[in-house]
Amino acid sequence: MKPKFISMALAAAAGIGLATPAVADTKVGLLLPYSGTYAALGNDITDGFNLALELSGRTGEFEIVREDTEVKPPVGLAKARKLVLEDEVDVIVGIVSSGVLGAVRDFVDGAQVPLIVANAGNDNATGDACSAYITRVSFSNAQVNRPMGTWMAEQGIKKVYTLAPDYAAGRQMIEAFTETYTAAGGEIVGGEYTPFGQTSDFGPYLANAKASGAEAIFVFYAGGEAISFVKQYGSFGKELPLYGSGFLTSSLYVNAQGEAAVGVTTSLHYVPTLDTPENNAFVEAFGAAYEGRTPSEYAVHGYDAAMTLMAAVDSGASDRETIAATLPQVKYVGPRGPLEIDPATNNVVQNVYIYETVMDGGALTQKVVGTVEAVRDDPKGCALQ
């Protein structure tokens, strides 16, 4: 309940800010799911965003309007329009699901309102559907998975079976992995896209994977499905080594997976155990503000969205046009390491970490086993430059 307290306090602070003239210079619309399947993600992103403002003591400078997308594209678009046309925000931050991003894309592009994407990873948003007004500080689906293909091939794994839910993000993640993995000499011996949100028993697929003759499994699952999958994988005795997209063993729910997650190796753009001064400070501050919670990659998206926005404001951006123009020039070292925006696509350029989930002193934690630096997406049809 404490995070809600803080956000209420923030809202109150923003209100006071309004009363004292010309303090809240920038109006930010937080467009996130606060109900529905991704409510937990929306809350984490909000917490990260608020923390960044608080730590830099600049809560008064930013007036925040929160809107719930309910993870429904029509609702998301309606709320985006409300933020732009009625609240007249200077910048929109958020969007968890790619469906909502797809719905909002044409509108923010047409209305020339800067949008800082704080999660949704659809490759197209910074590919052929990119926009000068859409800047992504989170990740792209391809970005977090391409390094894994090369890395697994380098580890001498020759045959892989893939699994992911049957929806756009699942396909993009598997396709990006497959591309680099086969390019590096690996072979995909089989794979399946499981009905999204409907699959509660992964047993049949795990048996298929075993029967395919693969040496390892590579999967992408998130949320409840990730917990179910990893636990069921564990219950079958971990017959094949499990690799995956890092969302599979996200710190947000790795504890729910328990022992089953030990030994699972995945790749992601943020790992809470990164030993850098920036990250250590961030993890400590986040824990202090939110009941000792470990920040997830989602919290970092929110945090970095705020940091990027503040950096843009610091370099003179003050309205929609200048914020949009300044955002791609931002460079800074944050919790996840060096971070910059690629002016060719407006997607973030960042390190991708390959980490193993290990048991340390009775608690699950992440051990980084490889780092691929400054992963940059191909423009793939994006013509920003």
Place this chain on the structure above:
Amino acid sequence: MDASFWILQFLNAAQFSMLLFLLSIGLTVIFGLLHFINLAHGALYMLGAYIGISVAAATGSFWAALILAPLAVMLIGAVLYFTLIDRLRGAGPMNQVLVTFGLIFVFLDLVRMGWGDVALGLSAPPSLAVTSDILGVKYPSYRLFIIALGLAIMAGLWITLARTQIGAMIRASVENGPMASAMGINVGRLFFIVFCVGCVLAGLAGVAAAPVTSATTGMGISILIPTLIVVVIGGLGSLQGAIAGSIIVGFIETFGAVLLPGFAAVLTYILLAAILVLRPQGLLPARGH
């Protein structure tokens, strides 16, 4: 694709069928006797999982959760019975559907308030968190436990209905309620008992399923569809129907995933539609209505 592969898939199908059976049996037992369509069954299942997780966290024991959580769900069910269900008994199926649909929403947000939005998990007890050798394949012991639990409940209900006095009373009331009360059976009390049993079964299914899947706030709604499909395919209100429906859906989903992965998502819907068109009362409908 050797023999062990098919044995493995058969066990998967059996395990999934039993999970579906545990879920649907409470719903169908309540419908069979009370003619009451309890859409909140999914919500009770969700409460079973969440309460089970909390009990396991507090006591450190899965077995404590498996016993206490269904009892807690039964208490909640008893409160519901006296505040809502009893009043709605004569109110027609539409009103029952709507009120229990409303209850889903209420419980959804209550669970969000109590446990938060993050998906949670429950570990299988250490003794079952291993694999066993069965029919020449290694299979998770916990899944075998679910199969055994399902069979045990099935047998227990069967014996209760066929061999005990209360079972005879239930059968009499299912087939002819007014006659049963004329014969001196306290139908009201019988209804209450059966409703509580249904709630216990929902809670039990929630705890039993938690180590296999995860506890999410959406689970009460998402489980409703497969459960209703099982019950409608088998025939509303009949024990045999619930068994047949669970096995059919469990096997179709499992082998559909193996053999026709592209269609896995729609197979059960096609089956449901076909049954409703060809045999609207279900495969093994209950007698008496």
Place this chain on the structure above:
Amino acid sequence: MLEVRKLCKSFGGLQVTRNVSFVLEPGERRVILGPNGAGKTTLFNQLVGTLTPSSGDILVQGRSVMGLSVSARAREGLSRSYQKNNLFEDLSVRENLMLAAAAGQGKARSIWRDSFRDAEVRETVREVAQQVALTDMLDMPVRSASYGSRRQLEVGLALATRPRILLMDEPTSGVGPTMIESFHRLLHSLPRELTVLIIEHDMDLAFDVADRITVLNFGEVVFEGTPDETRGNKVVRDIYLGDWQANA
């Protein structure tokens, strides 16, 4: 007009209709007699199509209606009333009759015209209401009408479709003597060309209106003849006397 040929129906091992045959001439008034459980209503259900016979044939005006649905047979002019009231409970008496009259005139489906404002439909409703003595309570909700009025409406609905063959299943079941009187009058007032088949328990009514009487027992036709023949038939008397007395 209506011909039944060797009709048989069994549920599992139980034969409820055994080789029933009879012919109704146009305008004939036929009464079916028989004790409870003789299979009279089952026979009706087969005639109108709610039950499918195991074998045999049913012909209306020389054409088999076996392949036709309940509604198609009704459109062929076969109309029935029920032993247990089967009305539109939520609606008024007038609305009940309107629905039946519109259906009988093939005016139940238009999305342009309102059947309730149709002159012909209204005229039919007025006539039928008079026939079944419901003119004064046309705007009463069926729910609040007395049992006797509902019984009259039951017959009224069957009449309002203006059938060629009217099947009535115990129209006087459960009503008092005055009501039975009015049914006598009603039956006599029906147009002479209408063919009528009635299941009846009330002996006086049966002998009063029937041209011929068919007696069913255990699903089988045990006798057929004029009222006088029936009255005088010793076998029929012996078998049914007790039952008749009980129902008198």
Place this chain on the structure above:
Amino acid sequence: MFRQSPARTLVLLATLAGLAVYASAGGYFAREIVVEIAILAILAISLDVVAGFGGMVSLAHGAMMGLSAYTYAIFSVKLGWPPLPSALMGIGASALFGTAIGWITGRTTGIFFIMATLAFGQMAYTVFFKWRWLGGDDGLGGLSRFDLGWLGIKMGDSLTFAFFALVMVLAVYAAAAWVLRTAFGRTLTGIHTNEDRMRALGVSTVVHRAQALGFSAMLAGVAGIIAAQHILYISPEMLVWTVSGEVLIVVILGGLGTLIGPLLGAVIFVLLKHEISAYTNHWHIVIGILLIATVLSGGRGIYGQVEHWLTRRTQPAGKTAEAPDA
């Protein structure tokens, strides 16, 4: 039997006028809300036609709306047809879909009918969720609105579009009220009250019910076109069964079988949802409690309850049957 009483006409016009004033006077978001209300109201009116007057409680109305929107997109975006004929194709497609569902499920009633519509709706949802050509779960953008420039109407303007949506609510209400007052609607009510008897009177009830569901789906298709033109983007979420569940809640809250109630229900539902979610993320619990309270207080819904009070005041309760039915 449906009756377009003066009170209903008054409530209809007053509500629409109120929404029009709200859209004109309010800010941008007010117009957004008005369109949202209009779409939900059309869906709820179309569901009330079959649920309230035909006894067919459908959980496929979201799918009907979505099918119409997707068909509109196929013709206008993929095949390059102008918006108007594309919209007609969309409405036609959902009408066909509804008729087909009604035909196939002709023998089912009650909970079985609900489940059957759920099954067909979810099948349609799965098809569009997986159909890559139409964007799959990502949805599809690039849609356009009707071009009424030759009338001097700029549909791109949010206020104009809100008015357009309200006009469509009026049109859909009028169409529904019209059909319910024709022979077709009378017979539908007859089937709802006593299907068995209606069949015995010579009506092919399966065909009639299928046509009624087709008509209702056609109205739902109108909602689909407005929804598609409103946000100029479509996604499979439109078709998912919970959308239909929400529509059913709206109908119940407003008053099942009153036709005007669903409009009031839509207004209240949308406003309430936005009001509540401004304070808490837990608006589900409020809707849930409201639904339970509505049913427990007699299930007449808001408008139905008001009408009930009014008729009770003007005439004493009708006498009950003197003798029990056999």
